[in-house]
Amino acid sequence: MSSLSSLAEEQSHLSVIYGRLDELRAQARDRLAESQRNGGGTTEARSMRDTVAYGYAERLAQYDAVEHGLCFGRLDLRDGDRLHIGRIGIHDADHPLLVDWRAPAARPFYVATAITSYDVTLRRHIRTRDRTVVELNDEILDLDAAGDRSVVGEAALIAALDARRTGRMRDIVETIQAEQDRVIRAEPGGVLVVQGGPGTGKTAVALHRAAYLLYTYREQLAARGVLIVGPNATFLHYISQVLPSLAETGVLLATMGDLHPGLAAHRPEPPATAEVKGRAAMVEVLAGAVRDRQRVPAEPIEIEVDGQVLRLTAADCEPARQRARASGLRHNLARPIFETGVLDVLAAQVADRIGDDPFWDDPLGADDALTSPNLLDEADRADIRADLATNPLVRAAVDALWPVLTPADLLTSLYASVDALVSAATPPPASTPAATSPPASASAATPPPASTSASALSPLSRPADTPASAGASLSPLADAPASLSPLADAPASAGAPLLTRAECELLRREPGGGWSPADVPLLDEAAELLGEDDRAARAAADRELAIRLAYAQGVLDITAGSKSYELEDDDEAAIPNIADIMQADMLADRLAEREHRTAAERAAADRNWVFGHVIVDEAQELSPMAWRLLMRRCPSRSMTVVGDLAQTGSLGAPAAWSEVLAPYVADRWRLAELTVSYRTPAEIMDYTRDRLATADPAIVPPRPVRSTGVPPWQATGSLPDLVARVANEIDLLTRAADEAGATGAGRLAVIAPPDLQETLAAALPALTSGPSPDLEDHAVLLTVPQAKGLEFDTVVVVDPDDILTGSPRGANDLYVALTRPTQRLGVFTLTRE
Numbered sequence: 094m095s096s097l098s099s100l101a102e103e104q105s106h107l108s109v110i111y112g113r114l115d116e117l118r119a120q121a122r123d124r125l126a127e128s129q130r131n132g133g134g135t136t137e138a139r140s141m142r143d144t145v146a147y148g149y150a151e152r153l154a155q156y157d158a159v160e161h162g163l164c165f166g167r168l169d170l171r172d173g174d175r176l177h178i179g180r181i182g183i184h185d186a187d188h189p190l191l192v193d194w195r196a197p198a199a200r201p202f203y204v205a206t207a208i209t210s211y212d213v214t215l216r217r218h219i220r221t222r223d224r225t226v227v228e229l230n231d232e233i234l235d236l237d238a239a240g241d242r243s244v245v246g247e248a249a250l251i252a253a254l255d256a257r258r259t260g261r262m263r264d265i266v267e268t269i270q271a272e273q274d275r276v277i278r279a280e281p282g283g284v285l286v287v288q289g290g291p292g293t294g295k296t297a298v299a300l301h302r303a304a305y306l307l308y309t310y311r312e313q314l315a316a317r318g319v320l321i322v323g324p325n326a327t328f329l330h331y332i333s334q335v336l337p338s339l340a341e342t343g344v345l346l347a348t349m350g351d352l353h354p355g356l357a358a359h360r361p362e363p364p365a366t367a368e369v370k371g372r373a374a375m376v377e378v379l380a381g382a383v384r385d386r387q388r389v390p391a392e393p394i395e396i397e398v399d400g401q402v403l404r405l406t407a408a409d410c411e412p413a414r415q416r417a418r419a420s421g422l423r424h425n426l427a428r429p430i431f432e433t434g435v436l437d438v439l440a441a442q443v444a445d446r447i448g449d450d451p452f453w454d455d456p457l458g459a460d461d462a463l464t465s466p467n468l469l470d471e472a473d474r475a476d477i478r479a480d481l482a483t484n485p486l487v488r489a490a491v492d493a494l495w496p497v498l499t500p501a502d503l504l505t506s507l508y509a510s511v512d513a514l515v516s517a518a519t520p521p522p523a524s525t526p527a528a529t530s531p532p533a534s535a536s537a538a539t540p541p542p543a544s545t546s547a548s549a550l551s552p553l554s555r556p557a558d559t560p561a562s563a564g565a566s567l568s569p570l571a572d573a574p575a576s577l578s579p580l581a582d583a584p585a586s587a588g589a590p591l592l593t594r595a596e597c598e599l600l601r602r603e604p605g606g607g608w609s610p611a612d613v614p615l616l617d618e619a620a621e622l623l624g625e626d627d628r629a630a631r632a633a634a635d636r637e638l639a640i641r642l643a644y645a646q647g648v649l650d651i652t653a654g655s656k657s658y659e660l661e662d663d664d665e666a667a668i669p670n671i672a673d674i675m676q677a678d679m680l681a682d683r684l685a686e687r688e689h690r691t692a693a694e695r696a697a698a699d700r701n702w703v704f705g706h707v708i709v710d711e712a713q714e715l716s717p718m719a720w721r722l723l724m725r726r727c728p729s730r731s732m733t734v735v736g737d738l739a740q741t742g743s744l745g746a747p748a749a750w751s752e753v754l755a756p757y758v759a760d761r762w763r764l765a766e767l768t769v770s771y772r773t774p775a776e777i778m779d780y781t782r783d784r785l786a787t788a789d790p791a792i793v794p795p796r797p798v799r800s801t802g803v804p805p806w807q808a809t810g811s812l813p814d815l816v817a818r819v820a821n822e823i824d825l826l827t828r829a830a831d832e833a834g835a836t837g838a839g840r841l842a843v844i845a846p847p848d849l850q851e852t853l854a855a856a857l858p859a860l861t862s863g864p865s866p867d868l869e870d871h872a873v874l875l876t877v878p879q880a881k882g883l884e885f886d887t888v889v890v891v892d893p894d895d896i897l898t899g900s901p902r903g904a905n906d907l908y909v910a911l912t913r914p915t916q917r918l919g920v921f922t923l924t925r926e
């Protein structure tokens with residue numbers, strides 16, 4: 094119970110803090126308006142004005158984001174000091190009014206106990222509504238009052254956990270627990286794995302960690318951004334409000350399907366197909382697919398040039414191919430080397446014919462006899478090569494033998510043919526005979542296609558000299574860590590196929606129809622293997638960057654110089670000048686972007702973007718190929734990996750985190766475990782443990798932090814019975830909300846096996862269903878994969894036995910389904926006629 098005098102005291106301090114926030118807001122608004130008024134001038138001046146305006150607009154958005162729950166805690170220290178803790182730090186002229194929750198001084202708010210008090214004597218949780226203090230919860234941190242409390246701020250925590258769900262995750266900044274705080278504030282370097290059962294706050298912790306890292310290591314991270322990878326779009330929508338509520342914008346939220354810019358890879362596909370695509374062996378399969386597109390003709394290619402027929406044979410082309418492969422360049426970058434070799438061969442044929450001097454060794458020629466049998470000099474030969482290089486028939490022949498490929502070209506043609514897949518999945522034996530591809534006539538009448546599919550040219554040539562080490566010559570990552578070189582983790586070629594024919598058949602599909610999430614890591618891998626000849630573009634970009642950087646530094650110098658005059662005696666110096674909130678490189682980046690995108694936004698559009706930190710949620714679901722992609726985006730290996738191996742539904746999921754991480758960091762990763770379930774009440778956890786005891790005794794649910802007194806119900810019946818049960822649950826939710834005078838009515842989910850979705854969607858029209866249902870709707874129908882990571886006040890699980898037997902990881906799936914509710918669980922088995 095909060096005493097009236099304490100409430101009044103807190104209200105008065107809160108009013109001061111909000112008053113200061115209003116001042117800061119007004120100042121930022123004025124500066125924004127002022128910077129917008131300074132129109133005209135040069136392009137650079139306009140660009141600078143926009144950038145400055147953008148900085149203030151961002152600041153204003155941050156002030157707006159923290160309006161609710163601005164201050165939520167107080168610490169009284171032994172020396173008599175008092176700190177108020179809130180979403181951001183706010184100062185007046187002399188001292189702090191509010192300490193940012195991420196600042197070191199705020200840490201005791203989350204971790205102090207009676208035993209380890211950090212000199213805290215009282216911790217107060219302050220609950221506010223709008224700008225009014227409505228409740229206080231005090232904890233006296235002295236040993237006599239300690240008891241055996243395992244949670245911090247129990248009353249506030251239980252109130253937060255009992256609150257009705259809205260379909261959007263909320264931040265937990267007011268009630269972070271000590272074990273969570275340790276994860277949130279852990280050093281950013283290296284890989285940190287956070288393992289914890291359902292509802293232990295892994296997602297919440299991951300999001301708060303992102304905010305903490307950006308606050309504490311802003312210089313390192315703001316320019317590169319932080320990437321958070323989640324399992325699907327519905328999940329991302331569910332968590333999308335948390336960081337904005339913490340006033341954080343430098344984070345890119347993405348699914349694996351979003352990580353190839355320009356693609357929306359949401360094509361559905363069978364789990365067995367996704368599993369094959371996710372295997373590490375696909376690295377070598379793709380390298381094989383690229384090798385298969387580097388051909389020599391099985392039959393001579395005849396090219397008619399100026400009435401003369403030139404011939405390209407396997408023996409002619411093989412040295413060019415070997416030279417191109419031995420260059421160590423990626424496929425597209427090595428093509429000019431192959432092309433040069435082919436042009437040399439053709440130019441020699443032309444030169445031999447037109448330059449042939451029948452009398453070169455004529456003894457009568459005396460001292461005017463030539464030293465060479467050919468009349469052409471080097472300049473003539475260069476002209477011939479130049480002519481040949483632009484000849485469409487020659488170009489077509491080179492295209493057919495060594496085409497310039499995009500990742501999409503490569504994968505599309507690979508998937509289109511089981512034979513192509515089988516060939517790519519066959520490691521090249523050490524002594525494969527050279528050149529066996531079919532004729533590809535290049536006469537004027539039948540020019541070969543510019544880019545011919547693998548099947549059209551099969552049987553495909555295999556180089557005689559491409560043992561497993563051929564990966565070195567194809568290595569797209571010669572400058573990358575060894576673990577990422579395409580063949581580094583593949584076994585030395587033993588000749589055994591990497592995929593069976595049946596697995597190749599699983600991958601086969603017609604061209605078109607979009608890409609699946611499992612295709613994205615393959616497209617990324619293909620991009621690495623193929624390379625893009627962007628040298629000219631990069632040189633130009635480097636030059637431009639140097640100019641922008643110099644200009645940005647000038648802007649910052651001028652702004653910093655003017656600051657002392659403008660803000661002299663200005664106690665509003667708390668409003669940052671643009672020089673305070675941006676480094677030269679950040680400003681240079683912004684100047685480059687007319688629309689002033691954040692690092693996160695620019696990262697989303699750039700496949701080669703390297704993030705400052707990567708956070709992976711539901712990490713147990715990622716395939717080895719997906720890990721490769723993520724590791725490429727984070728060469729510093731500054732990563733937080735969050736997941737629960739017991740909740741994976743993926744067929745190729747790892748049994749241990751070391752399995753996933755060893756190829757990249759060996760054993761240099763840290764493990765943190767979360768042990769308390771904040772979501773699921775004791776009654777539901779007990780039921781879950783009993784239900785899964787025989788199916789998978791290895792599953793040990795986490796310890797629940799609260800109980801509701803409501804045990805789960807179980808029922809068996811017909812479809813109408815189920816409909817009645819669901820209607821009753823919705824009714825209960827609505828009545829509970831009415832009684833509490835709440836505005837929202839809470840959320841319900843029915844979780845059912847995939848083959849029941851259609852029937853249930855028809856029988857329960859009030860439920861929102863489909864591939865990406867809106868979780869803010871009152872009631873939704875989901876499959877287990879859709880429900881992963883989400884939570885609802887009430888959950889009805891339909892046909893648990895079918896979920897259990899429906900996949901090789903059915904026990905994990907049922908575990909996920911049963912642990913989604915925060916209040917009530919029903920388990921219904923449908924009787925079939």
Ligand SMILES: Nc1ncnc2c1ncn2[C@@H]1O[C@H](COP(=O)(O)OP(=O)(O)OP(=O)(O)O)[C@@H](O)[C@H]1O
Nearest residue numbers: 265268269270291292293294295296297771772882
């Ligand atoms: N310290 C906390 N204070 C208040 N609520 C918390 C706290 N920790 C976790 N929660 C709440 O518990 C619920 C579960 O958290 P979260 O979804 O992050 O768990 P999870 O470990 O990711 O679960 P799952 O493995 O099922 O995805 C959320 O509603 C979250 O807000």
